[in-house]
Amino acid sequence: MEEDHLEQTRSLIAKDFDLVKTSSLIEAELLEAIANRVAEMIEENKDLLLSYMYRLDIDEGKILFALSPLANEPAHVALGRLILERQKQRAITKLTYKTPKLDDWAF
Template identity: 40%
Template structure:
């Protein structure tokens, strides 16, 4: 398993990351040990999350590739970005790139939901 350093990860604002629920990640990737939300986790715990997710993605690449593709579809990861991830030079890099894409997509959903909630309803 490759150690992920917090400095290797994309910046995740604490307020956005804190609201991110993990139930879909747990369900799709079988990572039952994840907390329900990330309200107060450290940078080291974020790095461990990416590491766990990337490790599970590597396993799925070997054992259940169709399930991995279905999970990427379910998370609505942009197909072009996923294709870029699959063009990485090795399996570890592919898995890490996909893990980042999954988290980025979840954060994008949070931002969209927050924006929608702030927009007044107009008839």
């Protein structure tokens, strides 16, 4: 992942999941931080976690599979991976389609 995409992804994840000190994390460490936060949310407030995932527009089928016994990894890691992948997609979109500042528009 390119550095500016990674930086944007870190920023989105830090904001959405109340994580601090994400600015220097590599992708694997970021996944671990997300997975740990997801594990906390599964225990404390699963509805809030699912609400976040819905707001991030993560495919419901993927979420259900990640929570099923058929998943290849623990639920918190699988959900963390889905979140990271979606946030990477959002970061790429934000960097690709930047909105011009209003003061740059000519009326």
